[in-house]
Amino acid sequence: MEPRRRGCCGTGCMILGIVLLAPVLFIGWVVAVQTRVPERLGLRQPPEVRLLGGAPDREAAAALRAELEAAGFSAEGMNLAVLPVKGKDYSLAAAVFDASQGFHFGSSGGGDAMLDSLRRLGTGEAATQYHIGRVAVHYYDEEGRNLVSLTAPTDLIRSYASGQITRDAFLQGIEGQLDLKALFEEAMP
Amino acid sequence: MTRPRWVTLLVALVLVALFTGGCEFLELMLEESDQAQVEETANDWVEAKGLNPVNEDGSVDTDAAAKIAKRAATGSTGDPEEDAALNSDNVVRDVRQAEEWAEAAFRDRDTRYLDQAIALRPNDWAYRLDRGALNMHIHFAPDMEQVEKDFQVADSLLGPGRAERIQFAEKGIRQMLWVQEALAKKPDSGAAVLWKDARQCRAVFGRLALYQDMLADQTGRESDRQMAAQYRADLDQCRDQ
Numbered sequence: 001m002e003p004r005r006r007g008c009c010g011t012g013c014m015i016l017g018i019v020l021l022a023p024v025l026f027i028g029w030v031v032a033v034q035t036r037v038p039e040r041l042g043l044r045q046p047p048e049v050r051l052l053g054g055a056p057d058r059e060a061a062a063a064l065r066a067e068l069e070a071a072g073f074s075a076e077g078m079n080l081a082v083l084p085v086k087g088k089d090y091s092l093a094a095a096v097f098d099a100s101q102g103f104h105f106g107s108s109g110g111g112d113a114m115l116d117s118l119r120r121l122g123t124g125e126a127a128t129q130y131h132i133g134r135v136a137v138h139y140y141d142e143e144g145r146n147l148v149s150l151t152a153p154t155d156l157i158r159s160y161a162s163g164q165i166t167r168d169a170f171l172q173g174i175e176g177q178l179d180l181k182a183l184f185e186e187a188m189p
Numbered sequence: 190m191t192r193p194r195w196v197t198l199l200v201a202l203v204l205v206a207l208f209t210g211g212c213e214f215l216e217l218m219l220e221e222s223d224q225a226q227v228e229e230t231a232n233d234w235v236e237a238k239g240l241n242p243v244n245e246d247g248s249v250d251t252d253a254a255a256k257i258a259k260r261a262a263t264g265s266t267g268d269p270e271e272d273a274a275l276n277s278d279n280v281v282r283d284v285r286q287a288e289e290w291a292e293a294a295f296r297d298r299d300t301r302y303l304d305q306a307i308a309l310r311p312n313d314w315a316y317r318l319d320r321g322a323l324n325m326h327i328h329f330a331p332d333m334e335q336v337e338k339d340f341q342v343a344d345s346l347l348g349p350g351r352a353e354r355i356q357f358a359e360k361g362i363r364q365m366l367w368v369q370e371a372l373a374k375k376p377d378s379g380a381a382v383l384w385k386d387a388r389q390c391r392a393v394f395g396r397l398a399l400y401q402d403m404l405a406d407q408t409g410r411e412s413d414r415q416m417a418a419q420y421r422a423d424l425d426q427c428r429d430q
Contacts, residue, residue, distance in 0.1 A: 026262070047265075047273040052280045053312035054348055059356065081281045084348050085270060091350075094277035105223050113223065114230040130352060136274040138281075139227045147224070148231045151274035171237035175271045178231055 050086065057082040057091060060130035064093055067124045068117070077103025082130060090133025090154075093121045097137065100144035114139065114150060115160075115170070122157030149177040283309050291319055298327045314357060317343035322364035325389065326371050333388040340396060355407045361400035369393050390427035394420045 060082035069075050077098040082091050095117060097103045105113040114137060121127060121135040136151040152174045160170035235241050242254045265272050287306040294302035303320040310316060321339035324331045347357050372389075401417035404410070 046276060046279070047269045048276040048280050051270060051273040052277060053310065054346070055313045055315045055353065055356075056284050057352060057356065060352070079281050079285055081277075081284045083277065083280060083284075084350060084353060085273075086348075088270075089350065092274055092277060094274070094281050096278050096281050099223060103223075105226070111226060112230065113226045131350070134270065134274055136277045138278040140278075141224060146278060148227050149275045149278065150230075150234070151271055151277075167233075168237050171234045174234060175266050175268075175275060176231070176234050176238075177275045178235070 052083040052085065052092060052094075054084045054086065057084070057130060060091065060093075060126060060132070063126035063130065064095075064121055064124065064132075067126055068095070068120060071120055072106035073097075073117070074102065074104045074106055077101035082132065085133065088133060090131045092134045092136060093127065093132045094136045095121060095138070096140065098140040098144065099142045100140055103140075112167075114148065115167070118150060118152055118157055118174075119161045122152070122154040123161045127154060145179055146177075147179050151175050284313075287313065287316060291316060294319065294323060298323070300324055300327075312346055314343040314346040315360065317346070318357075318360055318364060322368055325368045325392065330386065331389070333386070333392065336392060337388075340392070351407050354403055358400040358404040358407070361396060362404070365393050365397045365400070369397075387427045391424060394423040394427065398424070 061080045064082065065075075065078065065080050068078065068080075077100070079096040079098070080094070082093050084091050097105070097117070105117075117137045118135050121137070122132065126132070127135075132154055134151060134153050135157060136149065138149045139147050141147045152170075156165075156170065156173045159165045160167070165173075238256075239250075240253050240256055242250050242257060244250050260266070266275070287310045290302040290306040290309075294300060294306070300320050300323050303316050303323065306316040307313075307320065317339045321336045321343070324336050324339075343357075347354065372393075398417045398420035401413050401420060405413035405417060
């Protein structure tokens, strides 16, 4: 028995279906990735759990915190941890600045508070003493949303702090993550 | 002469209102200023990385759109360390929560808080040491198999870094001395209890010797090495009675 052949109309419908389905599948995939569905289902371990799960260095965190507070950062709403990076001989200094918990940069920063916080965490005495190899800073807005996260290796931060590279070159070397929805809402009147 | 009093009162009220309102206004300005700075830096970063999908003339920058689509689809920068760093706020939050549970465990003398801390931070040795020590501290006859397992898992989670090993050893020494002291203080027990169960005794002195040796390895201090030798000698006392 000969297989039934698809007519022109059938083929057209199939192509149209694929064309319509592809964007839907892509958007679905993006939403799943962005909302961390594979991690929630246990299909894969989040990178921060895989690489930053070790015991935090409490002494180093206290020293870095003291440096930031001395520079005028408010103690309120500031959370800090120094975490060994698995497989590396250095640690990550991670700071969360949460405006919803009363955080403010104070007089520090000179109008460039986020980059200033990277610079202070990456080039202070404590950074050298406690082998900080990378810094990450997270800013939470008054609604408690993570508006911006930035990270840079301390080598790059030192180059910027010593004037070897420009601000633009520094920004190019930084990696970041933005809450586009929150930023868009902020920008709207 | 009542009128000037009213005027004074009114002026005072206005001043108080201005002061309190002014403070709130100043605070609001400060917060807005912080957020504005952050947003400006974010915008500059987007431009520097070539991630703005709209050109100055309003046309679509396809390169930028492709970069955004790739990042959105993979959810990754391509470097696991950077990905971990960008999500490290989750770790900071978990560490804080686990610390609160650990404090509650010692305050309420309840190891169930530490079970929660370990579930949240399974690769953090601190809470294993805490649970082992607290179990020995609060129970007359603790489940020594569980205690020893906690200590062994803690050992296996320890990294090679000098600072981490020193912190581990110092915490371990503090806790074992705390356990030893607590046992000595129990009425009609003291050393007798410690020695009654040879496993408890071996755990205390064996661990103290191990941590002092670890400390000596990192600091090079002869006094730490001597302490380790002393604790090893104390192990001879550990016999079931």
